[in-house]
Amino acid sequence: MKDKVAVVGVGCTKFGDLFDLGYEDLICAAAFQAYEDARMDPGEIQAAYLGTYLPGPSGGKAAVSLADALRLYDRPITRVENYCATGTDAFRNACMAIASGTHEIVLVVGAEKLKDRGGRGLPRLGHPLLAKGNTAPGLFALAANRYMHTFGIGRETLAKVAVKNHHNGARNPKAHLRMEVTEEQVLKAPIIAWPFGLFDCCPTTDGAAAAIVCRADLAGRFTDQPVLVKGFGLAVTSGRPYFDPTFDYLGFPSTQQAARRAYEMAGITPHDIDFAEVHDCFTWTEISNTEDLGFCAKGEGGAWAREGRTALTGDKPINPSGGLKSFGHPIGASGVRMIYECVEQLRGRGGERQVKKASLGLAHNVGGPGAVACVIVLGAN
Amino acid sequence: MKDKVAVVGVGCTKFGDLFDLGYEDLICAAAFQAYEDARMDPGEIQAAYLGTYLPGPSGGKAAVSLADALRLYDRPITRVENYCATGTDAFRNACMAIASGTHEIVLVVGAEKLKDRGGRGLPRLGHPLLAKGNTAPGLFALAANRYMHTFGIGRETLAKVAVKNHHNGARNPKAHLRMEVTEEQVLKAPIIAWPFGLFDCCPTTDGAAAAIVCRADLAGRFTDQPVLVKGFGLAVTSGRPYFDPTFDYLGFPSTQQAARRAYEMAGITPHDIDFAEVHDCFTWTEISNTEDLGFCAKGEGGAWAREGRTALTGDKPINPSGGLKSFGHPIGASGVRMIYECVEQLRGRGGERQVKKASLGLAHNVGGPGAVACVIVLGAN
Numbered sequence: 001m002k003d004k005v006a007v008v009g010v011g012c013t014k015f016g017d018l019f020d021l022g023y024e025d026l027i028c029a030a031a032f033q034a035y036e037d038a039r040m041d042p043g044e045i046q047a048a049y050l051g052t053y054l055p056g057p058s059g060g061k062a063a064v065s066l067a068d069a070l071r072l073y074d075r076p077i078t079r080v081e082n083y084c085a086t087g088t089d090a091f092r093n094a095c096m097a098i099a100s101g102t103h104e105i106v107l108v109v110g111a112e113k114l115k116d117r118g119g120r121g122l123p124r125l126g127h128p129l130l131a132k133g134n135t136a137p138g139l140f141a142l143a144a145n146r147y148m149h150t151f152g153i154g155r156e157t158l159a160k161v162a163v164k165n166h167h168n169g170a171r172n173p174k175a176h177l178r179m180e181v182t183e184e185q186v187l188k189a190p191i192i193a194w195p196f197g198l199f200d201c202c203p204t205t206d207g208a209a210a211a212i213v214c215r216a217d218l219a220g221r222f223t224d225q226p227v228l229v230k231g232f233g234l235a236v237t238s239g240r241p242y243f244d245p246t247f248d249y250l251g252f253p254s255t256q257q258a259a260r261r262a263y264e265m266a267g268i269t270p271h272d273i274d275f276a277e278v279h280d281c282f283t284w285t286e287i288s289n290t291e292d293l294g295f296c297a298k299g300e301g302g303a304w305a306r307e308g309r310t311a312l313t314g315d316k317p318i319n320p321s322g323g324l325k326s327f328g329h330p331i332g333a334s335g336v337r338m339i340y341e342c343v344e345q346l347r348g349r350g351g352e353r354q355v356k357k358a359s360l361g362l363a364h365n366v367g368g369p370g371a372v373a374c375v376i377v378l379g380a381n
Numbered sequence: 382m383k384d385k386v387a388v389v390g391v392g393c394t395k396f397g398d399l400f401d402l403g404y405e406d407l408i409c410a411a412a413f414q415a416y417e418d419a420r421m422d423p424g425e426i427q428a429a430y431l432g433t434y435l436p437g438p439s440g441g442k443a444a445v446s447l448a449d450a451l452r453l454y455d456r457p458i459t460r461v462e463n464y465c466a467t468g469t470d471a472f473r474n475a476c477m478a479i480a481s482g483t484h485e486i487v488l489v490v491g492a493e494k495l496k497d498r499g500g501r502g503l504p505r506l507g508h509p510l511l512a513k514g515n516t517a518p519g520l521f522a523l524a525a526n527r528y529m530h531t532f533g534i535g536r537e538t539l540a541k542v543a544v545k546n547h548h549n550g551a552r553n554p555k556a557h558l559r560m561e562v563t564e565e566q567v568l569k570a571p572i573i574a575w576p577f578g579l580f581d582c583c584p585t586t587d588g589a590a591a592a593i594v595c596r597a598d599l600a601g602r603f604t605d606q607p608v609l610v611k612g613f614g615l616a617v618t619s620g621r622p623y624f625d626p627t628f629d630y631l632g633f634p635s636t637q638q639a640a641r642r643a644y645e646m647a648g649i650t651p652h653d654i655d656f657a658e659v660h661d662c663f664t665w666t667e668i669s670n671t672e673d674l675g676f677c678a679k680g681e682g683g684a685w686a687r688e689g690r691t692a693l694t695g696d697k698p699i700n701p702s703g704g705l706k707s708f709g710h711p712i713g714a715s716g717v718r719m720i721y722e723c724v725e726q727l728r729g730r731g732g733e734r735q736v737k738k739a740s741l742g743l744a745h746n747v748g749g750p751g752a753v754a755c756v757i758v759l760g761a762n
Contacts, residue, residue, distance in 0.1 A: 001483055063463050064620025064752045074638050076615035077753075078470055079462045082444050089459055093474055099481035102382055234457035239445025257455050371445045372458075 001265055005095045006219035006226040007211050007378065009038025010340040015176040015207035015328035023113045024069035026208035026333075031070050031109055034210040038222040040105075045212070047076040047103040051090030051110040053083065053331035066109055076103075084279065084367025085234065086110065087209070087335020088374035092232045094213050104215045110336030111208035137193035137201055137282065139369045142242065144195055144284035146249035153287075153302035155195050159186035160305040161283035162199045162325060168312060169322020171352035176205045176328030200283040205328030209336035211343070225347045230268070230360070230377040233261025241370045254373035255292035255366050262375040263294070268360065270294030273377070275316065275345060275355045276362040277338035280323040285366065286310075290318060293364060293375070317355040320345060331367075338363035339376060346380040382646055386476045387600035387607040388759065389593050390419025391721040396557040396588035396709035404494045405450035407589035407714075412451050412490055415591040419603040421486075426593070428457040428484040432471030432491040434464065434712035447490055457484075465660065465748030466615065467491065468590070468716020469755035473613045475594050485596050491717030492589035518574035518582055518663065520750045523623065525576055525665035527630035534668075534683035536576050540567035541686040542664040543580045543706060549693060550703020552733035557586045557709030581664040586709030590718035606728045611649070611741070611758040614642025622751045635754035636673035636747050643756040644675070649741070651675030654758070656697065656726060656736045657743040658719035661704040666747065667691075671699060674745060674756070698736040701726060712748075719744035720757060727761040 011033025013026050021029075027050075035042050050066045063077035082089040087110035094106040148154065163183055169175035181199055189197035212222075219226035235257035241247045263269060270293060278293065280286035287301035295316055296304050304310055310318035321327050321341040324334060342361035344350055350358070359380050366373040392414025394407050402410075408431075416423050431447045444458035463470040468491035475487040529535065544564055550556035562580055570578035593603075600607035616638035622628050644650060651674055659674065661667035668682035676697055677685050685691055691699035702708050702722040705715060723742035725731055731739070740761050747754040 001481060062620070063617050064749060067617045067752075068620050073618050074616055074634070076473075076642075077463075077617040078474060078615070081460045081462060082458075092457075093459060093478075096481035096483055097474075097477045099483070100382060100477035101480060102477055234459070235455055236444050236448045236458040237454050239443075239449050253455070261457075368445060371448075 001095065001099050002230055002267065003228050004099045004216055005213050005229040006216040007213055007339065007343050008219050008222035008226055009034040009040060009212040010210065010343045011037060012174055012209040012337055012340045013207050014174045015205050015330065017115050018206035019115060023111060024065055026206065027066055027069040027109050027111050030208040030210035031107060034212050038212045040212065040222055042070065042072065044105050045072060045075065045107045046105050047097060048072060048107040048109065049090040049094045050077060050079045051086040051332040051336060052079060052112060053081055053086045054112065082367065083372050084331055085335060085365035085372045085374040086332040088363060088365045088376050089234055091211060091336060091339055091376060092234060092374060095229050095232065098213060098215055104218060106213050107210065108213065108336055109208060109210045110333035112330035112332045113206050114204045114330055115206050135193065136369065137196050139242065140282045140285060141193040141196050143249045144282065147284065147288060148195060150250060151299045151302060155187060156183065157302040157306055158195060158200055158283040159183045161280065161286045162186045164311050165280060165319050165323040165325040168320050168353050169326025172322045172327065175322040175326045176203055177326045196282055202281050202324035202329040205330045207328060207330040207333045207337065209333050209340045211336055211339050227343045227346050228379045228381065230379045231262040231266030232376045233258040234374045236372045237370065239368065239371045251288045251292045251298060252366055252370035252373060254370055255289055255364065258373040258375040259293045262377050266377045272360055273362045274357045274360050275320060276318055276364060277321060277341050278318050278364050279366045280319055280325050281329060286318060286323065289364060289366065312353060312355060320350060320353045320355050335363065335365045335374065339378065342378045346378060382476065382480050383611055383648065384609050385480045385597055386594050386610040387597040388610065388720065388724050389595055389600050389603040389607055390415040390421060391592050391724045392418060393555055393590040393718055393721045394588050395555050396586050396711065398496050399587035400496060404492060405446055407587065408447055408450040408490050408492050411589040411591035412488060415593050419593045421593065421603055423451065423453065425486050426453060426456065426488045427486050428478060429453060429488040429490065430471040430475045431458060431460045432467040432713040432717060433460060433493060434462055434467045435493065463748065464753050465712055466716060466746035466753045466755040467713040469744060469746045469757050470615055472592060472717060472720055472757060473615060473755060476610050476613065479594060479596055485599060487594050488591065489594065489717055490589060490591045491714040493711035493713045494587050495585045495711055496587050516574065517750065518577050520623065521663045521666060522574040522577050524630045525663065528665065528669060529576060531631060532680045532683060536568060537564065538683040538687055539576060539581055539664040540564045542661065542667045543567045545692050546661060546700050546704040546706040549701050549734050550707025553703045553708065556703045556707045557584055558707045577663055583662050583705035583710040586711045588709060588711040588714045588718065590714050590721045592717055592720050608724045608727050609760045609762065611760045612643040612647030613757045614639040615755045617753045618751065620749065620752045632669045632673045632679060633747055633751035633754060635751055636670055636745065639754040639756040640674045643758050647758045653741055654743045655738045655741050656701060657699055657745060658702060658722050659699050659745050660747045661700055661706050662710060667699060667704065670745060670747065693734060693736060701731060701734045701736050716744065716746045716755065723759045727759060
């Protein structure tokens with residue numbers, strides 16, 4: 001798979017409370033940016049993948065929504081769903097469709113309207129765990145508390161992640177919460193589920209992102225700066241990791257396995273990655289993921305956050321985009337949005353938030369919580 | 382793609398009102414039959430695809446449901462959804478994953494529990510069209526009426542399809558409605574949506590089916606009778622074909638396009654196909670699909686049904702399994718169940734319903750209605 005597929009165009013809507021835009025509007029906005037970026041006639045798209053987690057409140061929201069939004073008719077379009085890893089998994093399948101020789105040019109769109117429904121965008125029918133009073137913050141908090149007890153870190157370490165990601169997001173015109181926060185603000189915010197206060201949690205967001213992938217040998221037709229797909233990995237563990245007696249609550253094996261597969265395909269080690277978009281649905285999740293992705297040893301993620309090693313100016317910038325924390329988290333869109341950010345950084349188009357060294361970037365989703373993870377490694381050449 | 386992927390094992394549950402079995406029970410039953418059929422240690426499965434249309438009433442029903450049901454952990458598992466073409470599209474993506482070189486052995490499961498919810502298994506939130514009083518029978522009936530008017534066929538021609546498919550299904554121990562019906566019964570049954578009476582409509586059904594696909598050169602390890610994937614095609618037209626002023630209501634362009642792609646990949650014409658599992662959600666749909674798949678010219682499908690050319694003993698047997706009409710239609714499972722039937726027929730294991738010539742079989746789903754279609758061509762060698 002390595003180097004067989006290239007990203008030649010990306011697009012992303014402003015993320016936020018987009019009550020004035022429908023689901024199909026979001027798909028259009030993201031896809032047409034990607035067409036323009038690739039200087040491509042939309043008629044060249046041979047197939048498409050749509051990543052959407054939740055069916056819309058009015059039904060539909062399947063492959064046909066993408067077809068109708070883009071008038072992209074008479075082609076294969078597949079909807080992929082994989083919890084919070086929906087976007088990266090849609091991208092992964094698009095890459096395999098190309099590498100299989102079936103298609104040459106494929107569009108990937110991740111899109112989600114979360115603000116039109118109650119709660120944290122969770123299905124009204126209710127998940128059996130949520131029905132028992134557990135929420136996404138509550139489930140991740142269980143692991144965060146255990147982690148903080150084991151490795152002796154406090155809420156002020158978590159707050160460093162929020163401060164950093166809001167710092168980055170404030171420099172990103174497309175971020176949902178485009179504002180800086182202070183450590184004091186984070187620590188004094190209302191508690192959602194201990195140890196998470198309001199600013200430890202990503203917001204509920206509408207948005208869409210798009211990427212056009214093609215056979216690597218065709219990339220020169222569309223861009224002078226193709227980005228190569230170096231490797232990817234997906235891993236599903238149990239949907240009930242918290243009931244698994246071997247689960248230590250200190251990190252997610254799904255991320256460790258997905259990363260191992262991606263590094264192996266790319267022929268690299270985690271130390272070769274210059275920067276990463278990492279699933280920071282909660283501040284603790286970024287710290288733990290930094291370890292699970294192999295950037296540092298288990299238990300060292302807190303120190304990395306405190307020492308600024310994951311800042312824009314650090315030796316391993318994490319979430320230069322602002323992350324889910326500041327950019328927002330429309331579930332199916334997030335993975336494709338991360339790929340958008342990686343491509344922008346690898347092309348040196350990060351603007352105020354450009355990282356210094358950008359040859360090899362990584363996008364990572366975790367969902368479930370912890371049940372599924374997907375890792376994509378992208379390279380500038 | 383042609384001949385790069387082989388089916389080496391298949392499984393299928395009894396279809397029906399399976400109130401005593403859960404969603405995960407169905408996945409287990411189908412997958413373990415496929416493991417046994419391929420004489421395969423489940424540990425050899427490297428990745429999986431799950432086709433499910435509706436998220437369950439209790440949430441979940443995603444990739445993690447397959448992982449937990451089969452204890453198939455630490456692997457990539459993707460859920461694919463594509464209306465009634467969900468099962469065949471999951472299979473198509475599994476084939477591309479193998480042909481891309483990413484995986485060697487992949488499990489595909491289609492599963493659906495429709496009886497646990499109200500209505501025709503449709504989401505409680507309601508589709509915008511359904512909310513206006515249209516149902517699946519109502520939407521297909523619009524086209525059927527136009528077709529019958531244009532080509533001068535009556536309800537007794539539709540009834541031939543019901544009689545044939547119930548005849549075949551009565552010979553299939555796994556069929557939901559395992560009983561014969563007479564033309565008189567079909568014509569006298571209560572009307573659901575003119576011209577469709579009760580016996581012109583497929584039932585609402587629970588069930589699951591599984592297929593194991595692998596790199597064709599590895600197939601000999603698992604079976605003496607591998608079945609080769611010759612070609613496939615998916616096409617999405619508009620999600621609102623009935624509002625398209627160019628739509629003639631006489632058949633579905635999505636099926637025509639998906640079939641053309643599949644035949645082109647396989648290097649065959651429709652006349653080379655020996656038998657087919659065709660999406661007969663309603664009796665008229667089979668007649669129209671027979672034409673859209675290119676087996677006969679537009680308008681000739683009714684004569685084909687009347688003359689018995691699509692019967693088990695005809696020159697182009699259609700739905701030897703009993704079809705959706707008799708076997709049942711658990712949405713995400715149906716496509717994989719069709720592949721199961723094709724493989725059984727190609728191996729000569731069709732029992733009482735074995736077709737005479739079985740070198741090349743075809744499975745076809747249409748959904749939407751008409752918005753999406755998927756075609757898979759399978760060959761005995």
